[in-house]
Amino acid sequence: MSVKKIQIFDTTLRDGEQVPGCKLNKEEKLIIAKQLELLGVDVIEAGFPISSPGDFEAVKAIAAQTKEATVCGLSRAVEQDIRTAADALVGARRPRIHTGIGTSDSHIQYKLRTTQEKVIERAIAAVKLAKSFVEDVEFYAEDAGRTDNEFLARVCEAAIKAGATVLNIPDTTGYCLPSDYGAKIKYLYENVKGVEKVRLSTHCHNDLGLATANSIAGAINGALQIECTINGVGERAGNTALEEVVMIMRQHPHLGIDTGINTKLLSATSALVSDMMRMPVQPNKAIVGSNAFSHSSGIHQDGVIKHRETYEIIDPRDVGVSDSSIVLTARSGRAALAYRLQKIGYDFDKFALDKAYASFLQLADRKKEVVDEDLHQLVEQANLVSA
Known part of the structure; x- marks a missing residue:
């Protein structure tokens, strides 16, 4: 079965940095951008150049530093935004300008206070200038997620005619259900003239x-691109x-889609971003949380010790984690106690293990x-002798 390559567009340094308290300075952004390129992302959205001199x-x-990945700068459908993004990207080997405008009724009526026709005009002008x-x-x-599909198709067709190479279809408010969002992408492929010349992209909020399911x-x-x-x-x-979309594709090869990401660097990249953004990763976070490969239930521990795949669908080494963790609790x-005791040098017979x-x-x-320190003390206090 042939496998379609899904490009990974990383926006950690732009959309990710918009989290309150997670501002990065230039040096930190350069370090993360270098790690993202090592990870194998196809596009690095490096920032929003018009937003500040920094x-x-x-x-x-980042444009000057990056050797392989496309470097992207965000802009609104505003002339000065686009010109500033172009100036910032002059040194990039593979520059991309990311420009656009709201298309939902809510954005057109309340934010832009304009009409659908004016939105299309501004979209065309922005793409042509970029x-x-x-x-x-x-x-x-x-806000494509809440945009009428027929109007969205008209906007997309106009953007393609103006010269767009990628069409981003954001679920800006995280409103869509997976079935609805998938159907929206399918509708665009079936109804937008010239769509075969461009790459459709997802940009989903949570x-x-x-977000991952969508x-x-x-x-x-x-x-063909996930942001x-x-x-x-x-x-x-x-x-x-x-890390979630990459591993879903990797664990479900029957989908016929995959990325070029070096998954063994996922854990290290997660830790780097968490540290630099001062944004802790919740322990139960999929793939990169500290508990993602930890087991404390006796039933689960016994299963994993006997055969890892009983309770783990991902080999922790595939995402850069050295091994599963057997956490001893009440x-x-x-089986878990015996396993951990053996790890620190004790091998008890059944009688001694029952006592321990x-x-x-x-x-x-x-x-x-x-x-482990508790276990050493337990063995000493119980006066147990290893077999």
């Missing part, structure tokens, strides 16, 4: 916890998590987690 300089520096500076122009239809639904229905962030950082409830069984387990349970009821 962001302009950061985009300019195209005069760079060959690669991405157009975003903001307000209802559906992005995958988009890719299944023909989108995402490390750890899912981003506005409000965040963006699509890069819910742990004899009785002492262990008393200790575990007093502590949230029993660590």
Whole structure:
């Protein structure tokens, strides 16, 4: 079966950095951009150049540093935005200007206070101006998730005629259900003239916890680029998590879609972004959370010890984690205790293990987690002898 390559557009340094308290300076952005290129992302959205002199300089520096990935600068459908983005991207080997405008009734009526026809005019003008500076122009239809499909198709067709190479279909408010978002992408492929000449892109927010599911639904229905962030950082409830969409495709080869991401660097990249943004990763976060490969239930521990795939669908080494973790708590069984005791040099027969387990349970009821130091003391105090 042939596998379609899904490009990964990382917007950690732009959309991700919009999280309150997560501002990055230029040096930090350069370090993360270098790691993203090592990770294998196809596009790095380096920032919003018009927003501040600091962001302009950061985009300019990342453009000069990056060797393989496309470097993208965001702009509104405003002439000065586009010109400033073009200036910031002058040193890029593969520059892209990302420009666009709101297309939903809500945006047109309340934010832009204009008409559908005027939105199309502004979209065409923005794409044409961006195209005069760079060959690669991405157009975003903001709030496409809540935009009428027929009007959205008209906007997309106009953007293609104006020279767009990528069409971004954002679920800006995280409103869509996966079935609806997938159907929207499918509708555009079937109804937009010239769509075969461009790449459709997903950009999903996580307000209802559906960003990853919506992005995958988009890719299944023909989108060839997914916009995402490390750890899912981003506005409000965040963006699509890069590590999640990448591993979903990797674990479901029957979908016929995959990326060029070096998954063994996912854990290290997650830790780097978390540290630099001062944004802790929740322990139960999929793929990169500290508990993602940890087991404390006795039933689960016994299964994993006997055969890892009983309770783990991903080999932790595939995402850069050295091994699964057997965490000893009051819910742990004899198998887990024996396993951890062997790891620190003790090998007990059944009688000694039963005695150790009785002492262990008393200790575990007093502590949230029993660590190796506790086990050494337990063995000493119980006067147990290893076989």
